[in-house]
Amino acid sequence: MSDTIERPAGARPEGFGGVVLTGAEPAYDEARTVFNAMIDKRPAMIAQCESAADVVAAVKYGVAQELEIAVRGGGHSVAGAGVSEGGLVVDLRRLNSVQVDPDARIARVGGGATWADFDRACQPHGLATTGGRVSTTGVAGLTLGGGSGWMERKFGLACDNLVSVELVTADGRLLIADETKNTELFWALHGGGGNFGVATSLTFRLDELPTTTLAMLLWPAEAGPAVLRAYRDMIEAGASDNLGGGVLFLTGPPEPFVPEHLQGQRIVAAGAMYAGPEAEARDAFAPMFALDPAGELVAEMPYADLNSALDDPPGYRNYWSAEHLSSFPDAAVQLFCDRSADMVVPSPSQQITIPWGGAVLRGADEWPLPYRKAAWVVHPFGLWSDPADDARGRQWSRDLCADMKEWATGYVYLNFIGNEGQDRVIAGFGQENYERLSKVKCEFDPENVFHLNQNILPGWPDSSAG
Ligand SMILES: Cc1cc2nc3c(=O)[nH]c(=O)nc-3n(C[C@H](O)[C@H](O)[C@H](O)COP(=O)(O)OP(=O)(O)OC[C@H]3O[C@@H](n4cnc5c(N)ncnc54)[C@H](O)[C@@H]3O)c2cc1C
Incomplete structure (x- = not known):
């Protein structure tokens, strides 16, 4: 336990009905741990809220004590935005009804x-x-x-x-x-x-959504360009909106459906997360089955099972980035596949491309997210365990995004990236939407109390001058 943090003596937000952790309690270390093992921050106080009234009490307390406030839900921010060094964590995990x-x-x-x-x-x-x-x-x-x-x-x-x-x-x-x-x-x-x-x-x-089907087909990494081209052509020929998924490079996991010689090796996989029964999914994914996969897992299951079938393991070091592409021509496919050679293997690291379109386009002009108009999303997400791989894991993600620049829309989905600077936050919304968001920020959080996030500056563009 660190003694370097100044903790408010005997502190407890007034009227707070939840659990307060200030460092001495056995639960403190678990409560400050987030998904990305690179993050090791020690808040002065973790306020585990049990009601909306607790949240009000915690926020008022943090503001009055001038503590840096972090808001903690699932703990999945790869930048570690859900925990603050020496500040107050408003921990919402007990509000999970x-x-x-x-x-x-x-x-x-x-x-x-x-x-x-x-x-x-x-x-x-x-x-x-x-x-x-x-x-x-x-x-x-x-x-x-x-x-x-x-x-x-x-x-x-x-x-x-x-x-x-x-x-x-x-x-x-x-x-x-x-x-x-x-x-x-x-x-x-x-x-x-x-x-x-x-x-x-x-x-x-x-x-x-009465039933869904998971289909995961895989090949040795060398098959990547053929697999990705076939996948792209299948989507662009007008695949059903029931078909979600993507093509990804990953380390072959030690699962029965993965041939032994591919376990622990870099492989390419095409995944279908299909909103419907297996027979329909097989039809929709027929061009991928036609490529004679080396291994396959196909199963109809409830959506709640499908959505937890690929849960990433916690406790790894993380670096993530993303680019949104307006098109995915053969040259981009080749670069995407070539770059997978730099992934940290064996590790849970993955680089995925996701097809957009369909209902994603809905609301493109109604809500502040212009990146929805992209046809494809490229998303390297690195998870590895050895700190010696930190530089390599980061560089591979950055290099893949750099490779894709020629086809990038310039917009980005901020949930898929860490801290990449204010220009990238603006690229999450576009200038016009960012300016409008900044006005809302001015109205509801003029002092930027909630700044541990992809931060929208109050009063922008004036605030950007100083
Ligand atoms: C393994 C993994 C898989 C992911 N998969 C996807 C995916 O498929 N699609 C996708 O879009 N994103 C995905 N993400 C990114 C994820 O959506 C974002 O990082 C998101 O912010 C995480 O929310 P959280 O509550 O889990 O994280 P936390 O670290 O607890 O919170 C992150 C930030 O979210 C905000 N926040 C959380 N809860 C609240 C709240 N109740 N009120 C106000 N603000 C709040 C705060 O700004 C906070 O700093 C994934 C991340 C990981 C690590």
Whole structure:
């Protein structure tokens, strides 16, 4: 335990009903640990909230004590935004209830719920919406940043399905933002992330999704260009919006469906996350089956199982980046495949390309996320265990993005990257939307209390001068 942090003596936010950890408690170390093992911050206080009133008390306390406030949900920010060094963590993990109204087809979830909480509660009703690609990500963190997931070509981004958000602002007010109340704030919460306050609950519209199919086909890495070209052609020929997934390079896992000689080796895989039964999925994915995969796993399963089938393991070191492409010609395919040779292998590192289009385009002009117009997303996400691989893991991600520049739209999805500077934050929204978001920021958080995030500066562009 470090003695270097000055902790407020006997501190406890007034009226706070949750658990306060200040460093001496056995639970402190677990509570400050986030997904990326590179992050090792020691907050002065972790306020584990059990109600919206606790969040209000914690935020008021942090502001009064001038503590740097971090908001912690699923802990998946690879930049470690969910924890602050020497500051206050507003920990929402106990706010994880999910109430499903199957008749109204809506679900109301606590600000600290994960997608596992969400999917498991909706599954018995055969209802769902787009969630994260793994089940351990926080619902609020992912959705407020946009929310890309396997079902996005069918249901849109997660934020497209938001009905309302209950939010604690920097001055300790509890507000509702929806289509009729605080409408400009509601607009900003469709991608603007945690910049405007702490979401204590979010309400989502649900759709029917009685069954899904997971198909994972794999080949030796050398087959990459042929696999990726076939996949691209299949999508661009007008694949069904029921078909989500992507092509990825990864280390062959020690699973029964992976031939022994490919386990621990760099391989290429084509994944179909299909909104429907297996027979339909096989039809939709026929061009990939035709490439004679070396291994395959095909199974029909409930969506809650599909969405947790590929959960990334915690405890690894992480560096992530992304580019959005307007097209994916053969030259880009070749560079994408060549660069996979630099991945840290063996490790859970992956580089994936995801097809967009379909319902992702919905709301492209309505909400502040112009990158939706991209046809393809390229996303290197490095996970490795040895600190000696840090430089290599980072460089491979950066090099892949640099390789793709010729085809990049210039916009980027901020949930897929770490800290890449203010220009990249602006590229997450485009100048016009960023300026509008900055005005909302001015109204709800003029002092930039909530700045541990992909930060929108209040009063921009004037604020950028000084
Ligand atoms: C393994 C893994 C898989 C991922 N997969 C996807 C994916 O498929 N699609 C995708 O879009 N993104 C994905 N991400 C990125 C992820 O969506 C973002 O990092 C997101 O911010 C994580 O939210 P969190 O609550 O889990 O993280 P935290 O680190 O707890 O929070 C990150 C930030 O989110 C904000 N935040 C969280 N909760 C709240 C709240 N209740 N109110 C206000 N602000 C809040 C805060 O600004 C906070 O700093 C993935 C990340 C990981 C590590």
